[in-house]
Amino acid sequence: MxxxxxDDLSTAEIDNLFALSDGxxxxxxxxxKKVPTLRGRTxxxxxxxxxxxxxSSFELAGKRLSADVINIKGSSxxxxxxxxxxxxxxxxxxxxxxxxxxxxxxxxxxxxxTRYTNASVVNAGDGTGEHxxxxxxxxxxxxxxxxxxxxxxxxxxxxxxxxxxxxxxxFGFRKMGxxxxxxxxxxxxxxxxxxxxxxxxxxxxxxxxxxxxYLLRMQLERAKGKxxxxxxxREYSRVWGLSPYKVKPGQRVMHPGPVNRGVELSADLVDDDxxxxxxxxxxxxxxRMAILYQCLAGSLTDEPGA
Ligand code: NCD
Numbered sequence: 258m259x260x261x262x263x264d265d266l267s268t269a270e271i272d273n274l275f276a277l278s279d280g281x282x283x284x285x286x287x288x289x290k291k292v293p294t295l296r297g298r299t300x301x302x303x304x305x306x307x308x309x310x311x312x313s314s315f316e317l318a319g320k321r322l323s324a325d326v327i328n329i330k331g332s333s334x335x336x337x338x339x340x341x342x343x344x345x346x347x348x349x350x351x352x353x354x355x356x357x358x359x360x361x362x363x364x365x366x367x368x369x370x371t372r373y374t375n376a377s378v379v380n381a382g383d384g385t386g387e388h389x390x391x392x393x394x395x396x397x398x399x400x401x402x403x404x405x406x407x408x409x410x411x412x413x414x415x416x417x418x419x420x421x422x423x424x425x426x427x428f429g430f431r432k433m434g435x436x437x438x439x440x441x442x443x444x445x446x447x448x449x450x451x452x453x454x455x456x457x458x459x460x461x462x463x464x465x466x467x468x469x470x471y472l473l474r475m476q477l478e479r480a481k482g483k484x485x486x487x488x489x490x491r492e493y494s495r496v497w498g499l500s501p502y503k504v505k506p507g508q509r510v511m512h513p514g515p516v517n518r519g520v521e522l523s524a525d526l527v528d529d530d531x532x533x534x535x536x537x538x539x540x541x542x543x544x545r546m547a548i549l550y551q552c553l554a555g556s557l558t559d560e561p562g563a
Contacts, residue, residue, distance in 0.1 A: 258552050261368050261380045263389040263429040270551075271396065271433065277547035278397050278540070284321070285543060294550060295324035298355040302328045303345065303370075304381070305336055306362045310514050310538055311381050311390070315358045318545040324355070342366060346373040356552050359383075377552035385479060388421040390548060391513050392429035394541040395422075398533055399435075399469065401540065402509065407434035412464050414440040415473035415497065415521050418447045418486065422513045423473060427455060438463060442497065444486040461503065471511045472499060472521045494520045501526050509533050 259265065266274075284290060300319040304312045312328070319326035329349070331337070336345060342361065349357065350373060357374055359367045360381040367380035382388045396406065403409055411430055417423045417439050430437045438456040439446065440463045450457060464470055475493060480486070487493040500523035504510060510522065510532045518524040526532060 258555075259367075259371050259378045260389055260548060260552070261371070261378065262387050263392045263425045263432070265389070266393075268432055271393065271429075274393060274544065274547045274551060275397055275400055277550060278543040281321075281546040281550075282540075282543040284546075285539075291321050291323060293323045295319070295322035295355075295553065298322075298324045298553060299352060300324045300326045300356045300358065300549060301349050301352070301354045301376075302326065302358045302381075303334075303349070304328065304360045305331045305334065305366075306360050306382065307331070308360055308381070310541060311360065314538070314541045314545050315379075315381060315549075318542055318549055319356075321542075322546055322549055324549070342369065343373055346370045350374045350376070356549060379548060379552065382421055384421065385419050385424075386421050387425045388513075389425050389429070390541075390545060391422050392425035393548070394537060394544040395426055395471070395511060395513070396429060396433055397544045398511070398537045398540040401536070402533065403468070406430075408436060409434075409469065410436045410438075410467040411469045411471055412438050412440050412458075412467045413471045413473065414461075414464070414499075416445050416475050416486070417441050417450075417473065418445045419476040419479040420473045426471065427453065431455075438467070440464065442487065442493075461497065461499075464503075464508075465505070467508065469509045469511055470499065470504065473513070474515060474517055475520055490517075490520050498522060499526055501529050501531075504529075504531055511537060514538065 302315050316326055354376045357376045358379045358381050359370055362384050364384040364386035366383045367378050371378045380389055399406055413423050427437055440458045446457055512534050516527055518527055
């Protein structure tokens with residue numbers, strides 16, 4: 258099984274991943290957090306773009322499942338010497354990996370990698386394309402907090418234009434029955450958005466009746482050479498930045514990280530009780546263990562937590 262887009266999964270498959278994640282979350286609370294499920298299997302994490310949470314959680318997920326895990330990172334890989342993605346994947350294929358987890362600055366890179374390997378490929382973020390495992394961990398966090406996802410109202414706010422998280426979350430959240438709206442200044446809403454058939458709002462008053470406010474980072478590093486979409490980060494944070502008093506009692510705040518404290522949200526909101534940011538990170542480890550397990554499920558004989 259490959260996981261390239263959130264659309265690769267049916268609702269039943271997502272529910273199944275969450276049932277597995279429940280088991281892995283329980284394992285994370287044990288004094289000894291390792292199970293032999295993927296013993297003798299090889300997981301290669303290829304991260305050709307910066308990452309803290311996604312890389313560390315995939316690495317730990319593989320290790321807690323007892324797989325042999327190696328990590329190839331951008332600046333220290335031969336990509337910095339001019340090697341093509343095809344040659345990197347063909348080289349790694351010589352080790353006969355079972356799973357390749359890949360983050361890459363170009364849209365479609367993970368799908369292309371599937372052509373050169375027999376391993377399961379997991380997309381850990383491809384440029385402004387998709388980030389399906391982030392969507393799954395966000396859904397799992399929401400399920401842990403709210404139980405039933407049907408009819409939950411979520412606003413995704415900020416730099417939708419360059420956000421692979423917004424893309425995967427929009428499609429995945431709707432698939433699970435969540436009512437999604439997008440909120441941000443017109444310059445941060447992608448052209449052609451009408452094809453997504455989603456409500457768009459250009460005002461923070463659109464947050465008043467939602468259960469969850471999902472904030473995005475201003476991803477300026479992806480804007481290379483283009484006109485900045487906002488006059489300055491200071492102005493953006495004054496108009497669009499969220500602080501505790503703008504969040505109603507009972508509303509929750511999510512963010513995929515990395516957070517820019519003081520830009521899309523104030524420093525005190527990051528640490529507020531209504532913030533699920535670290536809950537998302539905790540969910541991420543369990544969900545990524547479930548994803549690695551599921552990629553190989555057909556070829557495994559033991560129960561996941563055995
Ligand atoms: C996101 C990403 O890399 O797309 N972060 C993450 O995976 N936790 C969002 C971002 O970079 O702002």
